[in-house]
């Protein structure tokens with residue numbers, strides 16, 4: 001089994017073949033950018049040296065453009081552990097994923113695992129496998145934690161969840177092998193990015209109103225101070241000659257924060273809680289400094 005997967009990996013590493021390979025995000029992530037991809041792709045700078053994505057989540061834009069040199073980071077340790085495992089140990093991950101069962105009992109056993117003392121002794125592969133499994137089988141494929149940092153979404157009762165997309169994981173592994181991965185807050189890009197580089201910022205959005213929006217991906221909320229600190233970072237990066245593109249909600253706060261940049265209103269098709277069919281068009285903002 002391992003040798004078969006290795007052969008496939010070797011194939012994807014051959015540059016010509018890799019160009020044709022489609023990589024898709026393998027996690028469904030709140031605020032994921034699949035719905036906004038067309039608008040983002042239209043607005044990429046014509047050329048850039050290195051690509052940075054410091055609010056990585058599911059990495060929709062990164063997996064679409066497959067950058068030659070990428071730096072990806074996020075503040076969520078489970079998420080970054082998963083990308084490191086896909087980068088280094090995709091064979092073991094696939095074998096581990098094949099052992100999961102789509103039952104309520106197995107789901108709740110795995111969900112509660114991070115509340116036990118033994119969890120800290122789990123291997124990186126076991127933790128990564130648990131995250132993919134929970135993401136594929138939980139209700140709505142949501143990722144949500146309680147205030148102690150524990151995953152708390154209920155079982156989804158899906159008939160055939162696609163827990164292992166083997167070819168895609170292998171293709172993503174080949175891409176991640178060319179990528180630097182860091183567990184870090186967004187500010188860390190400042191030291192890394194140089195003139196001519198390009199950064200895509202996709203922070204937790206400024207809420208549309210007090211109850212509507214989800215900003216709590218990890219234990220800490222991404223509050224207004226954090227939004228302000230991000231804008232200050234954008235100002236310093238601009239002075240340094242780094243190009244950035246940023247997405248955020250269509251709100252007065254965001255318009256005010258980025259009023260000295262190019263601000264475009266775009267339409268996204270998003271899950272909207274108050275609508276009966278659950279989806280609807282909503283305006284969002286894409287900001288660039290070029």
Ligand SMILES: C[S@@+](CC[C@H](N)C(=O)[O-])C[C@H]1O[C@@H](n2cnc3c(N)ncnc32)[C@H](O)[C@@H]1O
Nearest residue numbers: 031032033055057058059060075185186202217
């Ligand atoms: C809107 S999501 C990104 C979605 C992603 N673009 C996609 O396509 O799936 C925001 C991400 O920012 C991360 N995050 C929250 N606070 C952060 C911080 N201070 N520094 C870095 N990442 C942070 C969250 O863990 C989450 O994964």
